[in-house]
Amino acid sequence: xxxxxxSLDAVFREMPDLKVEHTGPRRTRIQVEADAxxxxxxxxxxxxxxLHLSAISCVDWPDTExxxxxxxxxxxxxxxxxxxxxxxxxxxxxxxxxxxxxxxxVYFERDIHEMFGVWFEGCPDQEPFILTEWQGPxxxxxxxxxxxxxxxxxxxxxxxxxxxxxxxxxxG
Amino acid sequence: xxxxNYKPVQHSASHEYExxxxxxxxxxxxxxxxxxxxxxxxxxxxxxxxxxxxxxxEKIMEERxxxxxxxxxxxxxxxxxxxMEETYARAVEMLGGLEIPKRAQWIRAxxxxxxxxxxxxxxxxxxxxxxxxxxxxxxxxxxxxLILDIFExxxxxxxxxxxxxxxxxxxxxxxxxxxxxxxxxxxxxxxLPEFDNLFFDNAVVINRATGVGTLTTEQALxxxxxxxxxxxxxLPFDVRRDDPYLIYDELDFDIPTETAGDAWAxxxxxxxELLQSIRILRQIIATLPKVGGPIxxxxxxxxxxxxxAGSVYxxxxxxxxxxxxxxxxxxxxxxxxxxxxxxxxxxxxHVLERLGPGSRLEDVAQIMFSLDACPPEVDR
Amino acid sequence: xxxxxxxxxxxxxxxAEERSLLxxxxxxxxxxxxxxxxxxxxYCTGCGAIELxxxxxxxxxxxxxxxQPMVTPRQADILLITxxxxxxxxxxxxxxxxxxxxxxxxxGLGSCTINGGMYWNSYATIKLLDRYxxxxxxxxxxxxxxxxxxxxxxxxxxxxxxxxxxxxxDYYRRYDWYLGQQQQLFGTNWQAPTDVVGEAIxxxxxxxxxxxxxxxxxxxxxxxYDQLGIIRPEPARMKARPQLEVVSR
Numbered sequence: 088x089x090x091x092x093x094s095l096d097a098v099f100r101e102m103p104d105l106k107v108e109h110t111g112p113r114r115t116r117i118q119v120e121a122d123a124x125x126x127x128x129x130x131x132x133x134x135x136x137x138l139h140l141s142a143i144s145c146v147d148w149p150d151t152e153x154x155x156x157x158x159x160x161x162x163x164x165x166x167x168x169x170x171x172x173x174x175x176x177x178x179x180x181x182x183x184x185x186x187x188x189x190x191x192x193v194y195f196e197r198d199i200h201e202m203f204g205v206w207f208e209g210c211p212d213q214e215p216f217i218l219t220e221w222q223g224p225x226x227x228x229x230x231x232x233x234x235x236x237x238x239x240x241x242x243x244x245x246x247x248x249x250x251x252x253x254x255x256x257x258x259g
Numbered sequence: 260x261x262x263x264n265y266k267p268v269q270h271s272a273s274h275e276y277e278x279x280x281x282x283x284x285x286x287x288x289x290x291x292x293x294x295x296x297x298x299x300x301x302x303x304x305x306x307x308x309x310x311x312x313x314x315x316x317e318k319i320m321e322e323r324x325x326x327x328x329x330x331x332x333x334x335x336x337x338x339x340x341x342x343m344e345e346t347y348a349r350a351v352e353m354l355g356g357l358e359i360p361k362r363a364q365w366i367r368a369x370x371x372x373x374x375x376x377x378x379x380x381x382x383x384x385x386x387x388x389x390x391x392x393x394x395x396x397x398x399x400x401x402x403x404x405l406i407l408d409i410f411e412x413x414x415x416x417x418x419x420x421x422x423x424x425x426x427x428x429x430x431x432x433x434x435x436x437x438x439x440x441x442x443x444x445x446x447x448x449x450x451l452p453e454f455d456n457l458f459f460d461n462a463v464v465i466n467r468a469t470g471v472g473t474l475t476t477e478q479a480l481x482x483x484x485x486x487x488x489x490x491x492x493x494l495p496f497d498v499r500r501d502d503p504y505l506i507y508d509e510l511d512f513d514i515p516t517e518t519a520g521d522a523w524a525x526x527x528x529x530x531x532e533l534l535q536s537i538r539i540l541r542q543i544i545a546t547l548p549k550v551g552g553p554i555x556x557x558x559x560x561x562x563x564x565x566x567x568a569g570s571v572y573x574x575x576x577x578x579x580x581x582x583x584x585x586x587x588x589x590x591x592x593x594x595x596x597x598x599x600x601x602x603x604x605x606x607x608x609h610v611l612e613r614l615g616p617g618s619r620l621e622d623v624a625q626i627m628f629s630l631d632a633c634p635p636e637v638d639r
Numbered sequence: 640x641x642x643x644x645x646x647x648x649x650x651x652x653x654x655a656e657e658r659s660l661l662x663x664x665x666x667x668x669x670x671x672x673x674x675x676x677x678x679x680x681x682y683c684t685g686c687g688a689i690e691l692x693x694x695x696x697x698x699x700x701x702x703x704x705x706x707q708p709m710v711t712p713r714q715a716d717i718l719l720i721t722x723x724x725x726x727x728x729x730x731x732x733x734x735x736x737x738x739x740x741x742x743x744x745x746x747g748l749g750s751c752t753i754n755g756g757m758y759w760n761s762y763a764t765i766k767l768l769d770r771y772x773x774x775x776x777x778x779x780x781x782x783x784x785x786x787x788x789x790x791x792x793x794x795x796x797x798x799x800x801x802x803x804x805x806x807x808x809d810y811y812r813r814y815d816w817y818l819g820q821q822q823q824l825f826g827t828n829w830q831a832p833t834d835v836v837g838e839a840i841x842x843x844x845x846x847x848x849x850x851x852x853x854x855x856x857x858x859x860x861x862x863x864y865d866q867l868g869i870i871r872p873e874p875a876r877m878k879a880r881p882q883l884e885v886v887s888r
Contacts, residue, residue, distance in 0.1 A: 111353070113502055114572070138480055141574070144585040144598040157585065159572050159600075163494075166501045170572055191483030194609050202317075216608070217310030217638055220727050220825075226318055226762055233318050233762045240824070241766040244754045282728070283682045283712070283735055290683055290728060311728045312685065315763045322760055330757060337686040384692070401697040418689055418782055635686060638725075 095135040095165070102127060117171045121182065124173045128158065128188050136164040140185075143195035145203050149229045152177040154205055158185070175205070184210035202227035274298050280623060282311050288385065288627055289337075289634035291607070297620060305615030305623070307608045312638040320597045325351055325425065326561035328594065333419045335599060336636040338381050341374035342577040344423040347597075349504060350573035350586040351425040355566050357558075362550045363427035364505045369543045370423065371505075371575075372536045373410065373440070376447065377403045378578035379533045382631055386526055387458055389624040390467050395458050402450055405443045412436055427555030437544045444537050451534075459530060468523035472614045472626035475520060482613065483605045486580025487532060488630055491517045491524040498576035512539050522622075522629035529631075532578075565592055577602040579631045601636030608637065667802065673742070674799040677716045677792075678709035680739070684732060685722025687748040687782045694785040706792060712738045717795070720774075722782065723751035723764045726824055729771060733821060736772050736810075737833035741842065743807045744799070746791055747777045756781055770820045773806035811839035812846030819853040827856045 099107055105127070106118035119127050131137040141159040148155060151174075158171040175182050184207040185192045196207040201218055204225035215221075224231050278295045281287035292308040316335055320328050332347040333340035345367055352359060384399030407417045412433055414420035422429050458464055474484060479492040489496055495514045499507045515531030517524035558564065568590035575582045583600035607630070614626050683691070695701050695708060709715040712735045724732060736745065747768045750756035755766035768774055775798070778791045798804040810817055814835050822829050836854060839845045 110571075116570075139485075140483060141572075141581065142583050142585065142598065142600040144596070146570075146587050146596045157570070157572075159583065159585070161502075163496055163501075168502070168572065168574070170570075172570075189483070190481050191605055191609060194605060216308075217313045219308070219310060220730070222826075223762075226315060231318075231762075233315065233322065234760045236762050237760055237766075240762075241755070242770070244767055282731055283680075284710075289688070290685070311725060311731070313725050313727070313763045314723060314758050315761045319758065319761050334686060334757075337689045381692075396692070397696040400692045404693050404698050407693075417784065 095131075095167075098127070098130045098134055101130065113167050115167060115169045117169060119171055119173050121173045121175050124156075124158070124171060125183055125185060125188070127171060128160070128185055131160060131169065132188055135162060137162045137169060139163060140189035140191050140195075141168070143192060143199065145199045145205065145227075147203065147227065147229045148174075154180065154203060156182065156199075156205075179206075180204060181206045181208060183208050186210055201225065204228065275303060278620070281308075287624065288632055291632075291634040291637075293611070293615070293623065293627075295615070295620070295623065300620040302615050302618055302620060302623060305612050307612055309608065309634065309638050312635045314639070316639045317597055317599065320594055322593065324562065324592055325564055325566055325594060328597070329424050330421050333421060334635075335639060336577070336579075336601070336633055337418070338633060339374055339378040339578045340419055341370045341423070342575045342582050342602075343599075344421065345371055345505075346573050346575040346582055346584045347586075348423050348425045349575075350571050350584045351566060353571045353573060354569050354586060354588050355425070357426055357556055359427050359556050360553045361506070362431075362547075362552045363554045363556075365543055365547050365550050366428050366432060366554065367423055368505050368507065368510070369440075369540065369547065370410075370413075370420070370428075372539045372543070373406055375536045375578045376444075376533060376540070377406050378631075379529050379536070380406075380447070382529055382578075382628075383454065383458065383526070386468075386522075386625070386628045387464070389628045390464060392458070392464070395454070398450070398454065398457070402447055405446065409436065409440050409443060412439070424555075426558045427553070431554050432547075437547060440540070441544050444540055448534070448537055451530075454530075459527070465523060468526065468625065468629070469519070469521060471522040471622045472618065472629060473519070473521040474610070474614070478613075479520065482610050484580075484610060485605070486576065486602060486631075487528045487578075488525055488580065488606060488610075490514065491528045492520040493518040498574050498581055502574055504573075504575065510539050510542055522625055525629045525631075563592065565590055566594075579603045579633055579636075580606065599636070599639055601633070601639065603631060603633045604637045606630040607632035607634065670802050671800055673716070674796040675705045677706050677744075677796070677799075678714060679706055679717045679719055680712055680715035680735070681708040681710050682712075682718070682732075682735060684720055684724055684728055685749070685751070687721030690782055690785055690788060691719070691721065694788045699785045699789060701789065701792065704792065704796065712736075713740060715739055716743060718743065718745045718772075720745065720747050720752050720768055722749045723756065723758050723761075724768065725763045726765060727763075729765055730825060730829075733771060734831050734833070737831050737835060741807050741838075742799075742804070744775045744795060744804055745772055745806070746795065747774045748783055748788065750779055750781045753777050753779060765824070771817065771824075773809045773817075775804050775806045808842075808844050811835065811842060811844035811849060813848040814839060815848045815851030815853050818857075819851075822853055822856065830857055 099105055102123060104120060108116045110116045137160040139161040141161050144157040146155040153174045153176055155172060155174050160169045182205060184196055186209060193210055193212055196210045197213050197216055199205050200207060200213045201215055202225055275296055275298050278297055279292060280295050281292035282290045290311040294306040294308055296303045316331065320331060328347065332343045335343050380399040380403040384396035387395030410420060411417050413436060414422040474492050476492045476494060479489050493516055495516050497514045500514060512535045515528050515535065517528050566588045568588050570587040573584045580602035582602045585598040586594055587596040589595040610630060611627060611632060615623060618626060693699055718736055718739060747753060751758055752768040758764045776791050776795050778787050780787060795804060836849065839849050
């Protein structure tokens, strides 16, 4: 087990710009620049055994007009979860796909493309999956107001308190 | 089902044809669709089409208070809702730096394992039904109902309990419920020989399920397979043991594995897991009366609770695989972002699309059920 | 030939007021029998479907009142909307509903079919089911217990037996309004393969709101209908709306 832990340190030595933080038991948080992230994932996979891409999460930060992409990687050998955080600007909202490293990435990248509108270069499949019949903007962006959309699109039923007393609606 | 812009197209004479498998189809699990291209009855290519159960959970959770989301999260996965509640509550506790009392941790583990037993009984029925064998469905669903009765006694609800809240659990266990749970477990265990006679030792079923949807170990690793499906390929990985949460490091249980990686191996793994869950539950039943103390830690006013800023990734072993909740707080009264990694999201889309081609049409439903793909947590 | 579409096609009528005494007696007998043999369409549209296996199988056992799941919409009597409907599912539900043969009944299961339930602020789900298809019975709750589902089935059986469950006729009589609500969500390009107007004429259920500005959008699909070989009402007959005699309920 120690061999893999040493190799993780070797990865960190090779990339001195990383901000590494141990946030809890079996949890490591890494802040990495956007252009260095694919290299980091490759080193983690090849040298430290982080084979399992658990998830890719996207967070919208409208204050700085940035998307934060978080890659959660798990190592079966050393039982540790690395969350690699990186930020990309709204404009142009493009990033590289890590499909060639981790095949499951295609599902998450497709999802992020659909929900946030981020385009992943090299991702083999970014067709709509969930929102095939959705015409509006990417709904997970903070600028999309779901309550306003619902009020515009749907009508509401009048509240009828007498139904509480007579659930059959007066039909018996 | 024809799409709205349907125009009849004259195809050239070809041996391939397209078949829409779902959403309105008895062989599909939940409300989900597969678009198959077939030649004869052999699947040439398969494309998953989801979103029929999309409710936009991740968006509407951003619109509600931390405590209001407790009511929302179990609805992400219908057959196995407790892990959703537990993982969300644990993520919020990790963000808020709360340490929950020991007794609450044991009660949570009890709920999680009972929910796993439920989900696996349901799975036996579902998998058998895809082979046209409905007796198993009747038995599994009826035995599962006995555990739902225990849930109802503890929480007041059969399916969506909303029992596990950030800080602990809502109320203590009623008097005598552990004895009744113990009896139910004895009964479920005594039923297993009957299930064996009908299903697990049935030559027809074994022939029908062996070699269907086979995953090799390398494929399973590179396609991100988790949970019982990964263990059916011979990899003994379990979040409960390797990334323990609650009191799982104090419990004694085995991690069953199989090596074949096909639909039958996946079913056998789940049969063993059912026994292991019963074993865990027995340990909990024996220990829980000795664990005293409160069931909740002190919370700030939940209606004006500003969870400290930060981000956390909480993981749970659900009955279908690895469940992850990535929760980001900006220090406000509402979550800034909640990302749900549905346990079967990888199985229902990525793995199914790759396992499908080459199999026969009648096995597609079986592959989907044997992966225990759960559409609501894919669509969220 | 008369311009009244309710008289134009000589076929059976389903309007009780036009039936002869013998016809009405036969209808009552048919209703009585129908109420005891209902097939529920096997379509899990939402999370309420998880309470259906317990309801159908050994513990609560709905088969003893003559109900059982049916796999194809064309032979099913009841369309059970088990919970929330996303817009994407609603399209399939409307297509399924139109494929079912009359008389057909819709039950909305759970609070989310009544007023959106806890998904009231979700951009993906619809809020009021009865805007898009006519609903016979609702069950409140999230989610309703198997006992409640049983109760609503028994209630529906009673109403069918008494000849009161007539909501499906409303879909033909006010098709233009329902189609308008559907078009509001799906866009005016929306079309389902079923020729509802033609069925309304056959059933003699053309009302004053069967045709209107919304059904006029369907005319552009006429060439496709021809290619599919679907018999549809002649345009002249469809345009004869102002002269229609209104059939009241």
